[in-house]
Amino acid sequence: MPFSLRAGAVPPAVPPxxxxxxxxxxxxFVRGPLRMAGQTLRWMSGAVHDAEGRLVPLSQRDWDGDEHAPVAADPAAVVRPDGPGGPDRLAGTWHYAGHWTRHFGHFLVETVPNLWPEPEATGGEPVAGLVAHRSCYGPAPAAPGRGDRTRPADLWPWQEELLDLAGYGGxxxxxxxxxxxxxDRLRVASRPVLLKSRVGADAVTLWQRMAASVQPAGEPAVFLSRARFHAENADDELKVRVEARWEEQMERLAGAAGFTVVHPETLSVREQVALLRGARVVAGSAGSALHLAVFAEPGTTVVEVGDQRTPDSPLPSQRLLDEACGHTSLFVPYADEQALARVLEQAVGAPS
Incomplete structure (x- = not known):
């Protein structure tokens, strides 16, 4: 199956x-408001064009009705700004990485998958570096000016580790x-993931390639706790979607069921991948930490616990990731202690 598709979603407009x-x-990168059918959305432009100024559609981010994501609105052709005073040029062969985000979950499942081709460039010349547009989320630069110029990215350590595992380190x-x-030359690859809509086989192959370079830790059941992360961000209601009392209960129930309870943000990326690769069961609250399950082997059981954002239903993105990776998906409603205890015990094969 080339894509794990959400019900009603359509395959990519451009073949992979x-x-x-x-x-x-x-x-x-430019972005602005888009009003249609009584709904206010957003448009964005910023893509790759060829030597004649023609759009390379493969470089665009597809849109599938997500009101929180901007619609790509790049012109079919542009007048190239060549000549004196034009844009700076990157020499050699580079790889286009799509939109670059500094959010861990989005980086793992939206940016990293765009690196699915092997680092060796088409034509045999090694890739000199990565080029990406800024994230399509968050405040956009209003106009060219200081601080808005194209410049080398300041990478978080976890980004450096993920790039290294993907073969693009350094x-x-x-x-x-x-x-x-x-x-000079830009390699443009199709985007195998459109969050909430589809996850392609190329993304899964990349995640498996990344995991294969790490020795599994050998823990059969891993619970990914967000308790410390939420405690450190207690004043940010956008980041904290679980009450502290329920966090404590989840850790207690997971430990009682035989899970190794870990706090991902306290570990290196390689340590996290090692835990996930060797696990037979992975559990945790809905969200970015549980997306780490993409590094688990096919056949792994993934237990998603609802949060205050989606207390009674799983996140579409997690279900798509699980399906594409060959995982068994289980869901537990938010703050349902009895259901969590029962599902965790059943998942590890303990008597209920």
């Missing part, structure tokens, strides 16, 4: 593949914001 674009132009990363960029 890889293109090598000579003398590529990466246009600047490479420069250029983020395009309010200024365009020219590239």
């Amino acid at each position: 593949g890889v293109l090598l674009v000579e003398d590529a132009l990466v246009t600047r 490479m420069p990363v250029e983020i395009v914001r309010a200024q365009p960029r020219l590239v």
Whole structure:
């Protein structure tokens, strides 16, 4: 199955593949309001164009009705800003990484999958670095100015580790914001993941490739606790979606059922991958931490516990990830102590 699709979702508009674009132009990122059918959405532009100024559709982010995501609105052709005073040029062959986010979960399941081709460039020349547009979420640069220029990315340590596992470690990363960029040769690959809509086989192959480079830790059942993360972000209601009392209960019940309780943010990425790769059962609250299950082997059972955002139903993104990775999905409603105890015990094979 090439894609794990949400019910009602459509396959990508452009067939999956890889293109090598000579003398590529990466246009600047722009975003604005879009009003349609009584609904206020957002549009964005910023894509790859070829030597003639023609759009490379493979570089666009598809849109599938998500009101929180902007609609790609790039022109079919642009006038290239060549000549004196034009954009800076990147020499050699680079890889286009889509939209670059600093949010762990989105980076893991939306940005990293765009690195699914092996690092060796089409044509045999090694990839010199990564080029990406800034995240399509968050405040957008209003106009070119200081701080908005294309510049090397400041990477979090966990981003460096994920890039290293994907085979792109140590490479420069250029983020395009309010200024365009020219590239001698730019490799553009299809985006295998559209969050909440589809997860492609190329993404799964990459996650498995990354996990294969790490020795499994050998813990059969792992519970990914967010208690410390939530305690450190207690004043941010957007990040904290679980009451502290319920966090404590989940840790207690998981320990009683035989789970190893871990706090992912206290571990290196490699340590996290080692735990997930070796686990037969993975459990935790809905959200970014549980997305780490993409590194677990096919056949792993993934137990998702609802939070205050979605207390009674699983996140569509998690179900799609589980399906694509060959995992068995189980769901427990938020703050249902009896259900959690029963499901955790059954998942590890303990008597109920």
